[in-house]
Amino acid sequence: MIEAFLAAFDALPEGSFTGTADGRRYVVTRSGFSGDKVQKLVAEELGGTDYISLNLYRLASGARLKPCEMPAQKVVDFVLALRPDPEVRR
Template identity: 75%
Template sequence: MTTAELQAFLAAFDALPLGAFTGLAGGRKYAVIRQDLAAGKAQKLVARELGGGDYISLNLYRLASGARLKPCEMPAEKVVRFILDLNVME
């Protein structure tokens, strides 16, 4: 991931609300939970497609050396594309 792509991803991720919300990505509706852990040094997001089988899960670590994205058993590209496309519904 380039620096520009990482910055776009982080900006989109940081704009998402903490807690549970409903979102729309790729024309599909998701139940999403975003959490801050370790005083904001680690963050987690889990999204489950409503009425479908898609699932997104990631951990994001904010280290002194920079942000580190760790998707859970899926390609980073899928996670990045999802976050960049995700629109909060409520």
Template identity: 65%
Template sequence: MTASETFLTAFFALPLGTFTGTTDTRRYVVSRRVMAAGKSHKLVAHELGGPDYVSLNLYQTRNSGALLRPCEMSAYKVTDFVIALRPDL
């Protein structure tokens, strides 16, 4: 599986709506939304009790496939975060 496929699999496995989860030892409140009839996705995460923040948009296009657009942070940060994130049960 490619890094892109790993990211997409992890992203779409995350619950919709607002939930809490953990990456390494950090806890986050996370919101994942679907917009534009499933063509656009937004994820925002705030570290509980800490300063970290993660935000991204993911666009599903017919011609280019999935386009990741991190919001003022590196693609590495958001992909690493999504892959490592474990939602609370």
């Protein structure tokens, strides 16, 4: 399961973007620190109250997921379901 989560997380764009998960729209920010050894994702539901926040530590011993005050399964399910909106070009 962690492999699927990491693949889905790594496929997400860096920076801020909008997307859909489980039929709900979110604004999402993905950022990296310490040479991307620490990555953070924060998502807020547009027009709703859902909130997702996690830190992902890329250690020599393997990846460590640290959700912020929510169950790990909630953030795993969210990342696996999240579909970023196509980029809008003008």
